[in-house]
Amino acid sequence: MKGSILDYQPDSRSGVISGEDGQRYQFDASQWQGSDEISAGRSIDFVANGDKAESIYPDKAxxxxxxxxxxxxxxxxxxxxxxxxxxxxxxxxxxxxxxxxxxxxxxxxxxxxxxxxxxxxxxxxxxxxxxxxxxxxxxxxxxxxxxxx
Structure with missing residues (x-):
């Protein structure tokens, strides 16, 4: 699913993603699959598992x-x-x-x-x-x- 990072807290290594379906998903930095840093406002692809986001990839396009x-x-x-x-x-x-x-x-x-x-x-x-x-x-x-x- 596509979405964007709404908020990321480096100290707790967690954040919130807004999915294209209108839902919000919690995520942990350990799920980040990009080589660069996590930042708010970033477009991403991820897998939704309940209210959690997994396998989060930066949207290269x-x-x-x-x-x-x-x-x-x-x-x-x-x-x-x-x-x-x-x-x-x-x-x-x-x-x-x-x-x-x-x-x-x-x-x-x-x-x-x-x-x-x-x-x-x-x-x-x-x-x-x-x-x-x-x-x-x-x-x-x-x-x-x-x-x-």
């Missing part, structure tokens, strides 16, 4: 579609507006976005050298984003916290 969309948008922002940190803001890395924006704008005072470096960093990140697979991009930049390269 849902991950790939979301990751692909975010990856393409982040790459385009890095290419066209990367010097302003737009791709950092888009991925939720506000602090790094502000750093890029400030260094780029203030870089003109120092003969433009810092601005050129920020532009190069943005271009390198554009290339890195495009060379990562959708799942890898999602794991590293969306679910994980890796703000630089």
């Amino acid at each position: 849902a991950v790939s579609n979301t990751a692909s969309t975010k990856k393409i948008a982040a790459a385009l922002l890095a290419f066209f507006l990367g010097a302003f940190g737009a791709h950092k803001f888009y991925l939720g890395y506000t602090k790094q976005g502000i750093i890029m924006l400030v260094v780029f704008l203030l870089g003109f005072i120092m003969l433009g050298l810092p601005s050129i470096v920020i532009g190069i960093i943005a271009f390198v990140e554009f290339v890195i984003y495009l060379t990562k697979s959708d799942d890898e991009f999602d794991r590293i930049y969306v679910q994980g916290v890796r703000p630089w390269f």
Whole structure:
């Protein structure tokens, strides 16, 4: 059955799944069959056994579609507006976005050298984003916290 994780508590290693049938199912982290971390809002496939969920697998199609969309948008922002940190803001890395924006704008005072470096960093990140697979991009930049390269 398909569903999504409504809540997950890492300390108790348990959570709640909302099934496509409208029912809620309790689950234990030992039933997780994915290689990545469990997170709320995630689309999954599972086997319902009474009010318990078993054999829980991440829905790869849902991950790939979301990751692909975010990856393409982040790459385009890095290419066209990367010097302003737009791709950092888009991925939720506000602090790094502000750093890029400030260094780029203030870089003109120092003969433009810092601005050129920020532009190069943005271009390198554009290339890195495009060379990562959708799942890898999602794991590293969306679910994980890796703000630089």
